[in-house]
């Protein structure tokens with residue numbers, strides 16, 4: 001079932017979500033939620049969706065970055081972002097650890113802040129300890145765009161939106177991003193607008 005994606009201003013997007021007990025994960029309610037979140041993310045389309053974004057205050061997110069999406073970017077933009085295909089998977093009760101000091105700054109957007117985009121600095125590499133949809137413990141090591149997706153989705157579980165972390169001067173409509181900046185590097189954007 002396709003769910004409504006809640007927009008900034010809803011309290012559920014600003015509150016810490018609740019952890020799931022491992023025994024809850026196999027329930028029809030949670031498995032149905034995961035199925036609906038997958039359908040909603042693909043329909044949007046998006047590369048990640050956290051349960052608070054569909055009005056459910058639980059520490060669950062789905063992630064998928066298919067090769068077809070990456071192929072829509074100019075190859076040099078995809079390479080800069082370290083964007084590589086990520087198969088569909090579910091993270092539950094994730095704990096996030098930055099690996100190393102390196103960071104990267106790119107434009108990102110959010111399905112719950114529809115129509116806007118801004119530059120956000122994120123750790124380049126992360127480790128995530130979580131459960132999967134079968135309640136099995138999983139360790140994820142990620143870098144590049146996948147690391148950014150994980151940080152963005154885990155922020156949602158803590159009531160944080162990218163606008164809390166963005167470089168405010170870079171905020172723009174996605175329409176204007178597409179019109180003026182989609183083929184310009186972030187470094188060049190900084191040179192012209194910083």
Ligand code: ZN
Pocket residue numbers: 109110111112152156
């Ligand atoms: Zn988001």
